[in-house]
Amino acid sequence: MKFMESISVFDMLSIGVGPSSSHTLGPWRAALRWVEELKDDNKFDEVVSLTVDLYGSLSLTGKGHATDIAVMLGLMGFDPVTFPIENINKEIDFITSENKLKLNNELEVPFVPKENIIFNRKFLEFHPNGMTFNASFKDGSKESTSFYSIGGGFTVKEERKQEKAKMEKFAQFPFPIQNGAELAAYCKSENKSISEIVLENEKSLRSEAEITNGLKEIWDVMLDSMYVGAHTEGILPGGLNVTRRAFEMNKNLIGDTTYNNAEEWIDAIRNTEVKFRQILKWVSCFALAVNEVNASLGRVVTAPTNGSAGVIPAVMMYYMVIENHDANFEDVQKYLLTAGEIGSLFKKGATISAALGGCQAEIGVSSSMAAGALCELMGGTPDQCLMASEIAMEHHLGLTCDPIAGLVQIPCIERNAMGAIKAINACEMALNSDPAKAKVPLDKVIATMWETAKDMTSKYKETSEGGLAVQVNVSDC
Ligand code: SF4
Numbered sequence: 001m002k003f004m005e006s007i008s009v010f011d012m013l014s015i016g017v018g019p020s021s022s023h024t025l026g027p028w029r030a031a032l033r034w035v036e037e038l039k040d041d042n043k044f045d046e047v048v049s050l051t052v053d054l055y056g057s058l059s060l061t062g063k064g065h066a067t068d069i070a071v072m073l074g075l076m077g078f079d080p081v082t083f084p085i086e087n088i089n090k091e092i093d094f095i096t097s098e099n100k101l102k103l104n105n106e107l108e109v110p111f112v113p114k115e116n117i118i119f120n121r122k123f124l125e126f127h128p129n130g131m132t133f134n135a136s137f138k139d140g141s142k143e144s145t146s147f148y149s150i151g152g153g154f155t156v157k158e159e160r161k162q163e164k165a166k167m168e169k170f171a172q173f174p175f176p177i178q179n180g181a182e183l184a185a186y187c188k189s190e191n192k193s194i195s196e197i198v199l200e201n202e203k204s205l206r207s208e209a210e211i212t213n214g215l216k217e218i219w220d221v222m223l224d225s226m227y228v229g230a231h232t233e234g235i236l237p238g239g240l241n242v243t244r245r246a247f248e249m250n251k252n253l254i255g256d257t258t259y260n261n262a263e264e265w266i267d268a269i270r271n272t273e274v275k276f277r278q279i280l281k282w283v284s285c286f287a288l289a290v291n292e293v294n295a296s297l298g299r300v301v302t303a304p305t306n307g308s309a310g311v312i313p314a315v316m317m318y319y320m321v322i323e324n325h326d327a328n329f330e331d332v333q334k335y336l337l338t339a340g341e342i343g344s345l346f347k348k349g350a351t352i353s354a355a356l357g358g359c360q361a362e363i364g365v366s367s368s369m370a371a372g373a374l375c376e377l378m379g380g381t382p383d384q385c386l387m388a389s390e391i392a393m394e395h396h397l398g399l400t401c402d403p404i405a406g407l408v409q410i411p412c413i414e415r416n417a418m419g420a421i422k423a424i425n426a427c428e429m430a431l432n433s434d435p436a437k438a439k440v441p442l443d444k445v446i447a448t449m450w451e452t453a454k455d456m457t458s459k460y461k462e463t464s465e466g467g468l469a470v471q472v473n474v475s476d477c
Contacts, residue, residue, distance in 0.1 A: 005167060005169075005170055005348070006167075006169035006170040006172075006173060006201075006205070007344035007347055007348065008201075008202060008205055008340070009198065009202060009215070009336060009337055009339075009340025009341065009344075010214055010218075010340075011152075011154070011340075011344070012152065012303070012304050012339075012340040012343040012344055012347070012369075013218050013301050013302065013303050013304070013312075013336060013339070013340055013343075014081075014152075014153055014218075014301065014302050015080075015081045015217065015218065015221050015299065015300075015301055015302075016028075016080050016081070016153055016299070016300065016301070016302050016306060017070075017080045017083070017085060017297060017298070017299055017300075018293065018294030018295060018296070018297050018298055018299075018300055018306050018309070018408070019064075019065055019066060019294050019295050019296075019297060019306055019307070019407070019408035020061075020065040020066075020067075020305070020306050020307055020408050021151065021152050021153040021302040021304075021305040021306040021307070022058075022129050022149045022150070022151050022152070022153070022305065022353055022354065022355060022462070023057075023058055023061060023062060023065030023066075023067045023070075023129065023149065023462075024065050024066050024067060024069075024070040024297075024306065025070070025080055025153035025302060025306060026129065026149025026150070026151075026153050026154065026155050027054075027058065027067050027070045027071050027074065027131055027147075027149055027155075028070035028071065028073055028074040028080050029074065029080065029153060029155050030071075030074065030131060030133075030147035030149065030155045031052075031070070031071045031072075031073075031074025031075045031133070032074045032077065032079075033147065033155065034074075034075075034133040034145055034147070035074070035075060035077060035103060035104050037145065038135065039104075043135070043137060043143070044103070044104070044106075044107065045107065046137040046138045046139070047103060047107060047109060047135050047136070047137060048109065048136050048137060048138055049109055049110055049135070049136045050075075050103075050109060050111070050116065050133065050134060050135045050136070051115075051116045051117070051118060051134045052071050052075075052116065052117045052118070052131060052132070052133055052134070053118045053120055053131060053132040053134065054067055054068075054071075054117065054118065054119050054120065054130075054131050055120045055122055055123060055124045055129075055130035055131065055132070056120075056121075056122070056123035056124060056127075056128040056129060056130055056355070056463075057123075057128040057129050057355040057458075057461065057462045057463050058128070058129040058130065058131055058149065058355075059119040059120050059121060060121065060406065060462075060463045060464060060465065061403065061406030061462055061463065061464050062119060062406075063119070063406060064238060064403070064405055064406030064407040064408070064464070065406060065407075065408065066297060068113060068117045069088065069092055069297075071117060071131070072091075072092060072095055072101060072111075072113065072117075073088065073091065073092075075101055075103055075104075076091065076101065076102055076103070076104065076105055077103075077104035077105045077106075078091075078105075085297060085298060085299055088297060092113075095111055095113060096113055099111065099112050123458075124146065124148070126146075126148055126158045127148035127149075127150055127156075127353075127355070127356070128353075128355040128356065128458070128461065128462070128463075129148055129149040129150065129353070129355050130146060130147075130148050131146065131147055131148075131149070132144050132145065132146045132147075133145050133146075133147070145157075146158065150351075150353050150356075151304070151305060151347075151351060151352040151353025151354070151355070151356070151361065152302050152304045152305050152347070152352045152353070153302050153305075153306075169204075169205065172204050173201045173204055174200045174201060174204060175190075175197050175200060175201055177197075177201075177341070177344075177345075178348060179345060179348070179349060179443045179446070180345055180386050180389075180390075180441065180442035180443045180446070181441065181443055183197065183341065183345070183382070183386070184382055184383055184386055187382035187383075188382070193334070193338075193376055193382060194337075194338045194341060194342075194372070194376055194382050194385055194386075195333070195334040195335075195337040195338045195341075195376060197341075198337040198338065198340065198341045199211070199337055202337070212333065215332065215333050215336050215337075216329065218301050218336060219316075219329070219332045219336065221299060221300065221301050222290070222300075222301050222303075222312070222313035222316070223262050223313070223317075224262060224299070225289065225290045225293045225294070225298065225299065225300045225301070225309070225313065226262075226286045226289045226290055226313055226314070226317060227261075227262040227265060227289075228289070228293055228298065229244070229246045229247075229288065229289025229290055229291075229292045229293040229298075230246045230247060230249075230250040230265075230285060230286070230289040231247060231250065232244060232246075232247060232292070232293075233247040233248070236292060236295045236296055236409055237295075237296055237297070238295070238405065238407040238409065239405065239407075239474075240404060240405055240407055240409055240410065240474070242295070242409045242410065242413070244292045245288050245292070246285050246286075246288040246289035246292055249281055249284065249285040249288070250285050250289070252281075253269075253272060253278060253281055253282060253285065254268055254269065254272060255272070257271065257272070266317075266320060266321060269282065269321040270321050270325050274322060279318070279322055280421065282317075282318070282321065282322070283314050283315070283317075283318050283417065283420050283421055283424065284314075284417035284420070284421070286310070286313060286314035286317045286318070286420070287310035287311060287313075287314035287416040287417040287419070287420045288310065288413055288414070288416070288417055289310070290309050290310035290313055290314070290416065291307075291309060291310040291408070291412060291413040291416045292413060294306050294307070294309050294310070294408060295407065295408055295409050295412075295413060301313070303339070303343075303366055303369070304343040304346075304347070304352045304362070304365055304366060304369065305352060305353075305354070305362045305366070306408065307354065307359075307362050307363075307403075307408045307412045308362040308363045308365070308366035308415075308416060308419065309366075309416070310413075310416030310417070310419075310420065311363065311366035311367055311369075311370050311416050311419040311420045311423060312336075312339055312366055312369060312370050312373075314370075314416065314417070314420040315370035315371075315373070315374050315420050315423050315424060316332060316335050316336075316370075316373075316374075318374075318420070318424060319331065319335070319374060319377055319378075323377075323378065324377070327377075331377055334373075334376060334377060335373040335374070335376070335377055336373070338372055338373040338376045338385065339369040339370060339372070339373035340369070342368055342369045342372045342373065342385075342386075342389050343365055343366075343368075343369045345442070345443075345446060346361070346365045346368065346393075346446055346449070349443065349446040349447065349450060350446050350447070350449045350450035350453060351450065351453055352365050353462075354401040354461060354462040355401075355461050355462040355463075356453055356461065357449065357450070357452075357453030357456070357461070358398075358399060358400045358401045358453065358456050358460045358461050358462075359396075359399040359400055359401040359402075359411075359415065360393070360396045360397055360398060360399040360449055360452065360453070361449070361453060362401070363396060363399060363415045363416065363418070363419040364392075364393050364396030364397070364399055364419075364449065365393070366416075366419055366423075367392040367393070367396060367419035367420070367422050367423045367426070368389040368390070368392040368393040368396075368423075368426075369389070370392070370419070370420065370423035371388040371389050371391065371392035371422075371423040371424075371426040371427045371430070372385040372386060372388050372389035372392075372427075373385070374388070374423060374424065374427045375387075375388040375389075375427045375430055375431060378427060378431055379431075380427070380430060380431050381435070383435035383436075384430045384431060384433070384435055385430070386435070386441075386442045387430040387433060387435040387438050387442070388423075388426045388427045388429070388430035388431075389426075389442055390438070390440055390441065390442040390444075390445045391426035391429055391430060392419075392422055392423050392426035393442075393445045393446070393449060394440060394445050395422060395426075396419070396422070397445070397448060397449060397452055398452055398456075400456065400460035400461075400466070400467050401460055401461055401462045401467075402459075402460055402464065402466055402467025402468045402469040402470075403462075403464055403468075403469060404464070404468050404469050404472050404474065405464070405469070405474050406464040406469070410468065410472075411468060
């Protein structure tokens with residue numbers, strides 16, 4: 001049985017840099033953590049050289065996911081939340097031209113990326129996304145530390161030292177929820193919505209002002225990624241020559257209306273004529289926009305991962321511009337709290353790592369999170385929200401992860417549009433159903449997803465060794 005940890009909405013939705021939460025953001029954070037540990041152990045100033053070993057899935061798709069770049073940025077001490085992404089090339093170019101790296105922006109060490117970052121095909125036993133940081137010190141001694149990127153930007157060490165603290169925090173939650181049935185029971189006994197229950201739990205971790213400000217920051221990044229993506233044309237980096245499509249879609253849908261910022265854009269969209277086709281296109285445009293930003297190493301919110309970052313913003317935006325023109329930040333807050341909780345149920349009962357569960361763990365989970373959260377905004381009962389989440393995941397079961405050339409582009413970008421549309425459909429079906437008559441509870445679909453994940457061969461778990469990744473010839477792209 002998985003251990004019961006406190007998972008906050010801010011763990012499930014975190015601001016980061018694309019293209020992959022487990023292969024970019026996770027290694028970035030692991031490098032930061034390693035440097036911090038060297039400091040804590042008073043070994044930082046003693047470092048004379050270092051190498052980084054990437055293993056398994058992290059190595060197989062690491063190039064396409066910019067794992068090497070992320071590791072170097074982490075070693076330099078940059079924060080993925082605030083680092084100006086336009087400076088990435090400049091920083092990496094400095095390392096490659098000078099053959100040295102400034103550890104934590106303080107200590108210069110020799111560093112040749114091609115030699116000092118080693119891509120190993122071998123898998124470490126603990127998790128498919130393993131990495132080891134190796135340091136040599138002035139006195140000739142050496143030390144190696146391994147980290148594992150377990151999905152959604154989370155990083156752990158094998159011994160999971162944080163486990164005890166997380167379990168203690170979990171025990172302090174007013175509503176310690178392990179699964180969907182417990183969540184539903186708390187909603188019923190307390191006569192509260194899912195977001196109200198989650199808010200109470202969050203308040204045991206941080207102040208209400210911190211929660212509101214944190215969620216506001218998250219929404220600002222989500223909105224910005226939709227806006228930037230919908231207004232940037234061209235070809236995505238990486239060599240597949242994938243054309244950015246959100247730009248053209250937005251242009252065709254918005255027509256001659258003028259606007260100057262994201263808020264005005266929302267108003268402009270509200271004034272466009274929308275029939276079913278336009279709704280489909282708008283939702284797709286929002287989702288594509290985020291994932292095009294993600295694919296170009298832009299700033300997005302992992303929701304619950306980078307590859308699936310477009311689903312949750314796109315469905316919220318759908319609510320704002322189509323369903324409720326008066327929607328405000330209060331709605332956003334409810335939506336994000338509910339989405340975060342549903343995501344945490346999957347993390348506790350299954351996985352949100354494509355390296356463990358394929359794409360059902362990414363797009364499937366994000367669609368499930370969005371469906372339940374939208375359902376609450378649309379007036380659904382907590383049971384209907386959980387039913388919506390269940391429906392969305394049920395129809396993503398078995399979805400494999402097979403990105404062409406290891407890039408988070410094909411099938412990933414379109415898949416976000418599909419996940420968003422399925423979420424809206426799942427919500428509508430749940431709103432028109434009696435959850436008491438549902439045959440498949442959310443917890444059963446979570447368990448099924450986990451069993452399916454275990455049965456799936458590693459070819460379909462973020463290794464680019466199967467599926468589209470081998471059927472489609474990269475030179476044809
Ligand atoms: S196929 Fe799915 S899980 Fe795999 S990288 Fe793309 S979005 Fe992520």
